[in-house]
Structures are given as C-alpha cells and as structure tokens.
Amino acid sequence: MNFEYAAAPESRSVVKIDPEYGHFINGKWVNGSAHFNTINPATEEVLSRIALGTAADVDAAVKAARNAFDKSWSKLSGRERGKYLFRIARIMQERAREFAVLETLDNGKPIRESRDVDVPLSAAHFFYHAGWADKLEYAGVETTTAPHGVVGQIIPWNFPLLMLAWKVAPALATGNTVVLKPAETTSLTALLFAQVCQQAGLPDGVVNIVTGDGSTGSAIVNHPGIDKIAFTGSTEVGKLIARAVAPTNKSLTLELGGKGANIVFGDAAIDETVEGIVNGIFFNQGHVCCAGSRLILQESIADEVLEKLKRRMDKIRVGDPLDKNTDLGAINSAEQLAKIRELTAAGEAEGAGRWSANCALPENGFWFAPTIFTGVTQAHRIAREEIFGPVLSVLTFRTPAEAIEKANNTPFGLSAGIWSEKGSNILWATQQLRAGVIWANTFNKFDPASPFGGYKESGWGREGGRHGLSAYLKGSAK
Ligand code: NAP
Ligand code: MG
Numbered sequence: 001m002n003f004e005y006a007a008a009p010e011s012r013s014v015v016k017i018d019p020e021y022g023h024f025i026n027g028k029w030v031n032g033s034a035h036f037n038t039i040n041p042a043t044e045e046v047l048s049r050i051a052l053g054t055a056a057d058v059d060a061a062v063k064a065a066r067n068a069f070d071k072s073w074s075k076l077s078g079r080e081r082g083k084y085l086f087r088i089a090r091i092m093q094e095r096a097r098e099f100a101v102l103e104t105l106d107n108g109k110p111i112r113e114s115r116d117v118d119v120p121l122s123a124a125h126f127f128y129h130a131g132w133a134d135k136l137e138y139a140g141v142e143t144t145t146a147p148h149g150v151v152g153q154i155i156p157w158n159f160p161l162l163m164l165a166w167k168v169a170p171a172l173a174t175g176n177t178v179v180l181k182p183a184e185t186t187s188l189t190a191l192l193f194a195q196v197c198q199q200a201g202l203p204d205g206v207v208n209i210v211t212g213d214g215s216t217g218s219a220i221v222n223h224p225g226i227d228k229i230a231f232t233g234s235t236e237v238g239k240l241i242a243r244a245v246a247p248t249n250k251s252l253t254l255e256l257g258g259k260g261a262n263i264v265f266g267d268a269a270i271d272e273t274v275e276g277i278v279n280g281i282f283f284n285q286g287h288v289c290c291a292g293s294r295l296i297l298q299e300s301i302a303d304e305v306l307e308k309l310k311r312r313m314d315k316i317r318v319g320d321p322l323d324k325n326t327d328l329g330a331i332n333s334a335e336q337l338a339k340i341r342e343l344t345a346a347g348e349a350e351g352a353g354r355w356s357a358n359c360a361l362p363e364n365g366f367w368f369a370p371t372i373f374t375g376v377t378q379a380h381r382i383a384r385e386e387i388f389g390p391v392l393s394v395l396t397f398r399t400p401a402e403a404i405e406k407a408n409n410t411p412f413g414l415s416a417g418i419w420s421e422k423g424s425n426i427l428w429a430t431q432q433l434r435a436g437v438i439w440a441n442t443f444n445k446f447d448p449a450s451p452f453g454g455y456k457e458s459g460w461g462r463e464g465g466r467h468g469l470s471a472y473l474k475g476s477a478k
Helices: 055-071 078-094 096-107 111-132 160-173 188-199 214-221 235-245 270-286 299-313 334-349 400-408 423-432 465-470
Strands: 023-025 028-030 035-039 046-051 150-154 177-181 207-209 228-232 251-255 261-264 294-298 353-356 371-374 391-397 415-419 437-440
Touching: 023 055, 023 188, 055 150, 055 177, 055 207, 055 214, 078 096, 078 111, 078 160, 078 188, 096 111, 096 160, 096 188, 111 160, 150 160, 150 214, 160 177, 160 188, 160 228, 160 465, 177 214, 188 207, 214 228, 214 235, 228 235, 235 251, 261 270, 261 400, 270 299, 270 391, 270 415, 294 299, 294 400, 299 371, 299 391, 334 353, 334 371, 334 391, 391 400, 400 423, 415 423, 423 437
Parallel strands: 150 177, 150 228, 177 207, 228 251, 261 294, 261 415, 294 391, 371 391, 415 437
Antiparallel strands: 023 028, 023 207, 035 046, 353 371
16 A cells, blocks of 8 residues: 655745845854855745855954954863853754754755754754863863864855864864855855854854855965864865965864765665665765765675665655755755756766656756666766765675775765674775774764764865864864
8 A cells, every 4th residue: 555645844934034144254144245045945935035145244253253262262271161161062952953954945855854854963062062062171182282273164055054063063172263255055044053153152252153165264274373184074175275274374174075975885784775776875865975886795795785775775765955855955956956967977978877766856946866777887076076965986896805995985984884694794994994983783872972074085174072172172183
C-alpha cells in the first residue's frame, strides 16, 4: 500500500524580516550605500535587501573591533567573557525556532535539518566555548593563552549560522574581537545573531557583521588592522587568501573543500550502510564540505548495495523546505545549480552511468533530483572535483589496499567513512586514510568538542575542540 504524506508546513509567522538591512558595526545598525537581494531559493521570492559592504564599511568595523579589544574585551577576565557566551547560547536556544525558520527560508535547507542540526549545534558551540573561556591555561594548547586581537572571519552559505558559531564562539572565548562577513546568499541568520549580541548586552564592537560579496571579503583579508583571518569556503578563494596573507604578519586558518570517500567493505551491515550513504551525500542537499561524495564499494556487495540504495533514494522526499516531512530541499542558488548541472553533464559525457530518483521537482526555485553515477573511474571529473550537490559517484574495489589507494587519490583530505563489522579493518583503514575526520559505521556526525579540518587542499588548522582554541591564541603556526 502507498501512504501519502499530508503537508506539514512549519509556520513562517515566527520570523520578522525587515525589507532592508544595514551592517552591524560597534553595536549599532549602520546603513549601507548599496544593496542586493537575498532570495528564498525554494521559491525565488525576494526576502530582503542586504547591504553591500565597502572597504570603508570594513574599515569602520575593524576600528570598532580594535577599540573594543583595547578598551573592554581584553580587560575582562575569562570568567566574565564566559558569562556573555553562556548568555548568547541560551538566547539562541530560546529563539531556536526563529533561527531555524529563517535559515530554511534564506538557504533552502529542510526545516528538519535547520531545526535539529544547525541551530542546536550552533548553541552547543557557544556553550562549549563558554566553558573554556576561564580555563584556557588548563587546555593544554601548544600556544600562549593570549588572543590575537582583531579577527576577520569569512564564511560560506551551506551552514550559515553554524559556520558563524564555529568562528565566533572560539574567537570570543579566547578574548579576540570579530569582524565577520556572511555569504552573499545567506546573510539573514547572521543579522539575527547581531540582534542576539545586542540582547545579551555584549559590549559594543566585540562582534561586527559586515555583509557583502567577494569584494567585501577581500577588503577584510587585506585590511592591515586585522591580526588573524579565519576562512571557510572554496579551495580556489582559499588559495587567493593564502597568497594575500603570506607577506603579512596575519595568522590564517582555512577550512576548504573536500571529496570524501565512503568505503564499504564486503562484511558491512548493508541496510545500515545504505542509510549512512544517504546521510553522507544527501544531507543538506550535498552542500557539505565533508560529504561522502565518492562511494567506494567492495565488488562482492556492489550490486546489492546499489539496488538497495536506489530503492531508498526513490523514497527521499524532495520539496518545500518548510515542510517537516521534507528530506531534500532547494539548491542554494542558480549559480550552484548551474555548477551541479555542468559537472553531471561531464559525468555522462565521460561515460559514467547516470541514475536519478524518480521525484517531481517544484517549478519555481532551484532543484536537483538525487542522482548517482556508477562505473565512475578515477579520471572522471565527477570523481575528482567537488560537485557540492546531491550527486554520488560510485567506484568499486577488490582488495582493501585498492580501496585505500582510491580513497587517497585526491587533492583533498577532509573526511572519509568506513563501513565494516570488523574492528581490525576499521583501525587498519583509519591509519591509512589521509583525511582529517574519519567516521566508522556512521557519517556526518559533529560535536563542538571534536576538532574538524583537513589535509592537503582541504585546508590549514582545525576548528572545534582544544585544537580549535589554539588557532585563536598567539603563537599558533600560520
Ligand atoms: P566561496 O566562493 O569560497 O565563498 C566563501 C566566502 O568567501 C563567501 O562569504 C564569499 O562571498 C567570500 N569570498 C568570495 N570571494 C572572495 C575573495 N576573493 N576574498 C575573500 N572572500 C571572498 O565558497 P562558497 O561557494 O560560498 O562555499 C562552498 C565551498 O566552501 C565548498 O568548496 C565547500 O567545500 C567549502 N566549505 C568548507 C567547509 C569546511 O569546513 N572545510 C565548510 C563549508 C564549506 P560571496 O558569498 O559573496 O561569494
Ligand atoms: Mg538567500
């Protein structure tokens, strides 16, 4: 029997979106000189107009952050800083529904994910770092416990609030002040966070938010008054930033792209593995730097896994992100959709076999059906380049050594997954894999206490845990 789901939309009445926003500088709202639209990618409805930050706006924000560092923030004890972080965390929890609905509207991700993952994890990052603020000398970090000063932070659109939390919470806990730029398509939750800072009574200038595009980001990177840059985004822009920062005294951390290998050994529990594969690549529309985008299957079980995977993928519910039953929401932007289409067309042209789930896609907005490519070779672009969409590339192997060789054959090194019933298999494989985060018999699990980051072109430095703290303290390697 085929049961239909009734629509279960979350109400958007909980959020109030202004028709236009300015920047948040020195605790106040400052008008922008030019604006651009931010839209709901599921409907293409214009939600608001966002200020395009200029070099002068960035300069004002850096001056405010420096002033706040010198006059108030650096004079507070860790215990006092921690109180502000606890306050922010609690307000985020109180306003969790507002944050979740706003994130889903602006980003296109399902409400189930913004409500159950993005927002609670963001609050958890503030709670976790609130606890560290007065205990830095016991953290066992290989740096001093002195802050850098003013930190410039630039974040992407895939987890807008969560990436803000990953950046702002450790910066404040360690005593730095912040100038942050959210991504062009997803500024709204950062602007709501600015209101939370006001509500928490955070001293003016400790957190400054300048919205804008790549030129605004570049003004932050090149501002001489900034002591450290923390960037999350593409490897391409990360390289530009590394070049710009190299001749200066700025410290730098980079969290960049990935092409995660999800390796399934012949002895894995197949049904659980299929769930893990789906979670690994279709979570957040595959807009995940650590997505398990390369499935590496042992030949003996490949047919069975693929058959079960397709059956499961046909049940993925694609559609209205505000509907509580939705599994897969909208692609974040027209540009990202064009990139996914270009790479999947290359997959077909290069000879891989394409299969897409049989689902109806809404007419407006940006959508892409969950898709897998079989018969992928290591030379194919879809095996080498980050697609950043709901597209899985499947490769196979015969011996464990071949699996590891294929998994490591990438310029990236952010994440990997291993599926096997045997502990010895798992331990052996984790030692061979060159990836910063390795999950065993699960995928895409995050915790503020666990460091996250990559090897090679996936970036420099770690975020989260004690390792993430030292990146915000003086004496860290560039
Ligand atoms: P992106 O184009 O590199 O953008 C990231 C941020 O940098 C945005 O705020 C962007 O502004 C800004 N920016 C663009 N050009 C800049 C420049 N020349 N100088 C300074 N800032 C600049 O990346 P994206 O497309 O937004 O995000 C997707 C990428 O991020 C993927 O490759 C993904 O793997 C990676 N990512 C990595 C992690 C991680 O932790 N390792 C986490 C999430 C995402 P605009 O928005 O205006 O372009
Ligand atoms: Mg948007």
